[in-house]
Amino acid sequence: MKTNLLFPASFKYISIxxxxxxxxxxxxxxxxxxxxxxxxxxxxEFLMSxxxxxxxxxxxxxDDEMLYSIRLKTTVYSLLIGVFLLIGRxxxxxxxxxxxxxxESAGSxxxxxxxxxxxxxLRERNKLKEALTDEELH
Amino acid sequence: xxxxxxxxxxxxxxxxxxLAEKVGVSRQTxxxxxxxxxxxxxxLALKIAKxxxxxxxxxxxxxxxx
Numbered sequence: 080m081k082t083n084l085l086f087p088a089s090f091k092y093i094s095i096x097x098x099x100x101x102x103x104x105x106x107x108x109x110x111x112x113x114x115x116x117x118x119x120x121x122x123x124e125f126l127m128s129x130x131x132x133x134x135x136x137x138x139x140x141x142d143d144e145m146l147y148s149i150r151l152k153t154t155v156y157s158l159l160i161g162v163f164l165l166i167g168r169x170x171x172x173x174x175x176x177x178x179x180x181x182x183e184s185a186g187s188x189x190x191x192x193x194x195x196x197x198x199x200x201l202r203e204r205n206k207l208k209e210a211l212t213d214e215e216l217h
Numbered sequence: 218x219x220x221x222x223x224x225x226x227x228x229x230x231x232x233x234x235x236l237a238e239k240v241g242v243s244r245q246t247x248x249x250x251x252x253x254x255x256x257x258x259x260x261l262a263l264k265i266a267k268x269x270x271x272x273x274x275x276x277x278x279x280x281x282x283x
Contacts, residue, residue: 141243141245144246211245
């Protein structure tokens with residue numbers, strides 16, 4: 080199976096840059112946004128989303144059709160979490176605590192979905208490595 | 218889906234790593250196929266069958282619940 084839809088492996092290094100942004104966010108907060116919490120949060124979510132996206136959707140050196148299918152599976156699972164955040168949580172808030180107006184920013188939902196995508200993907204990948212046995216021939 | 222890759226691999230004196238290299242996948246993938254955790258694509262199944270020089274239906278077999 081061709082994995083042409085994925086980013087090159089080197090893109091993962093860019094994600095490290097994005098992950099190192101909380102420090103820069105703090106700096107931006109002081110220097111650029113004059114403690115504008117909304118701008119800071121938006122920038123933080125955007126950069127985190129980019130980092131998580133690049134981690135999952137860039138190639139690994141042992142990338143093949145199974146990793147590709149794991150990617151698809153974990154993307155579906157994380158999307159389900161996104162659906163819960165978008166629909167389930169406001170609904171539960173309304174039913175349980177009678178709070179009708181609860182807003183969740185799109186950036187926050189996207190970064191959470193991508194975070195869970197990374198988490199599920201790395202967990203599955205780790206499980207595969209653990210399953211490898213030294214006994215190969217018998 | 219049942220498969221006889223492990224048996225054929227032993228018969229041909231191939232390690233999981235050797236077979237993985239021949240068909241262009243990772244060792245984890247071969248291991249997952251052998252332990253029935255992953256069902257390979259038709260292309261990969263055909264590649265494996267070609268390595269062992271045997272028909273596909275002799276290497277892979279449907280089980281009752283498939």
